[in-house]
Amino acid sequence: MKRRVMIVDDSRLVRVQLEDALAGTDYEVAAYCRSGEDAIARYAEVAPDLVTMDIIMQGMDGIDAAEIILKEHPDARIVMVSSLAYEDTFERARKIGARGFVDKPFYQEQLLKVFEEALA
Amino acid sequence: MNSTLTQEELERILNQAVQDVTERTAGVRLHQEDMSPGEDMCTVQITFDKGFHTSLTLCADTSLLYRMACNSFHEEMLEPEDLEEFSKEYFNVLCGRIAGAMFQATQVPAHFNPPAFYRGRFEPEGREVQFVLTYSNEYNEGAQLIHHVPCAQQDEDAGDIS
Numbered sequence: 001m002k003r004r005v006m007i008v009d010d011s012r013l014v015r016v017q018l019e020d021a022l023a024g025t026d027y028e029v030a031a032y033c034r035s036g037e038d039a040i041a042r043y044a045e046v047a048p049d050l051v052t053m054d055i056i057m058q059g060m061d062g063i064d065a066a067e068i069i070l071k072e073h074p075d076a077r078i079v080m081v082s083s084l085a086y087e088d089t090f091e092r093a094r095k096i097g098a099r100g101f102v103d104k105p106f107y108q109e110q111l112l113k114v115f116e117e118a119l120a
Numbered sequence: 121m122n123s124t125l126t127q128e129e130l131e132r133i134l135n136q137a138v139q140d141v142t143e144r145t146a147g148v149r150l151h152q153e154d155m156s157p158g159e160d161m162c163t164v165q166i167t168f169d170k171g172f173h174t175s176l177t178l179c180a181d182t183s184l185l186y187r188m189a190c191n192s193f194h195e196e197m198l199e200p201e202d203l204e205e206f207s208k209e210y211f212n213v214l215c216g217r218i219a220g221a222m223f224q225a226t227q228v229p230a231h232f233n234p235p236a237f238y239r240g241r242f243e244p245e246g247r248e249v250q251f252v253l254t255y256s257n258e259y260n261e262g263a264q265l266i267h268h269v270p271c272a273q274q275d276e277d278a279g280d281i282s
Contacts, residue, residue, distance in 0.1 A: 013145065013192055013209040083216025086229045103220070104213050105144040 003119065004030035006048035008039040008065065009081065010057045014104060018052060018081075021108040027115065036065025043069050043076070050115060052102070055082040055089065063089075067096040077118045081106070125225055127251060130267065133221045134176075135253055138265055141214045146188035150255040150263065157181045157262040162203070163242040164211040164235045171230040172222065175244050175268040178211055184261035204237045211235040244268055 005027050007018050019029055031046040033039040037060055039051065051069070055062040066078045080093045083104035090101055099118035102111055125133070135152065142150050157179055165177040182203070189198055189206035198206075212235050219230040236242075247268035255263045 011209045011212070012205060013213070016193055017145065083213045083220070086220075086223055088229075104216060105141055107144075 002026055002028040003049040003115075004028060004046070005115075006031045006033065006039065006043070006046050006051045008033045008036065008051060008057075008062065009054040010034045011054065014054065014081070017105065018111075021106065021111050025108075025112060027112075036060035036062055036068075039065055040068050040072075043073060049077065050118060051076060051078045052081045053078050053098075055080055055093075063092050063096060063098075066093070066098055070097045079114055079118050125222065129225065130222075131251060131253065133225070134218060134265055134267070137214055137217045137221060138253065138255065141210070141217050142188070145192055145210055145213060147191045148184070148188050148257055150257055152253065153256045153262075154254055155256045155260065155262045156254065157184075157264060161241060162207060163238040163240065164207045165238070165242060165244060166211065166215050166232040166235050167244070168219070168230045168232045171226075171228040173270060174250075175247055176215060176218070177242065177244065177266040177268060178207075178214075178263060179241055179266065180207075180263035181261040183259075184257060184263055187257075187259070187261065208235040208237050246271055 003026055005022060007015055007029055009015055015032055022029060030048045031042060033042060035057055053062040053066050062080060069076050078098050079100040079102060080098050081102045081104060093101060100114040102114050139150055142148050158181055160182045161179050162182050162185055163177060163179045165175060167175045185207050186198065186203055188210065189203050190196060192206060215232055219232065222230050248271050250267045250269045253265045
């Protein structure tokens with residue numbers, strides 16, 4: 001059975017790239033959210049195996065959204081996906097319990113490796 | 121800790137990012153060539169507002185951006201707003217990559233505002249061109265990545281931190 005991924009990103013470009021990268025793999029896109037607020041509202045209903053979370057989005061930032069999801073659902077597996085990643089961002093993401101970090105633009109193998117580690 | 125970049129180092133970072141991000145996001149290979157975009161062009165632009173007080177401007181043939189957007193979105197036809205959306209998202213990823221590489225080189229984080237999109241050529245006010253990287257693809261569509269610095273602060277060091 002495929003593992004279900006919820007994509008949280010306000011970029012159509014990244015959404016398409018993630019869909020392409022997951023095509024033909026053991027993962028499928030279960031839901032797509034354009035904001036952190038949307039992801040928080042829909043997490044329980046979608047019940048994904050994994051969440052990919054952009055950091056810089058309109059409205060709530062992805063790390064704040066991930067923190068709220070993890071407070072409500074401590075077993076959530078969240079991987080941050082961002083083009084602008086500094087050490088303090090990594091540190092903040094790790095502190096709130098994010099399971100991995102992927103740079104944009106990403107390679108499929110890099111993405112899948114981080115997913116596997118996040119789900120281990 | 122070296123907190124400045126020479127122009128040569130910055131050009132190398134920019135060139136590597138342009139070629140890599142363009143191929144990976146849009147499946148288009150750009151090579152450096154001295155060929156300016158034509159008259160039908162679009163501009164996307166960002167300003168680094170922390171760390172590096174410079175601007176990056178991409179002026180590209182509309183047909184090139186259209187080709188890249190179609191490839192990226194897997195569409196044969198796009199609306200004008202799709203072209204703008206793609207151009208801003210592509211440039212956001214490109215500048216994120218550049219900012220990350222500048223951070224690796226200098227340990228200075230560079231933040232930037234969301235990209236602005238313009239039809240035609242746009243020249244940011246109060247800034248002057250420090251250098252231009254010029255590209256074309258196999259269809260002779262062109263693009264220029266322009267590095268602007270504040271008029272009063274143009275230094276010999278491209279990424280000098282003020």
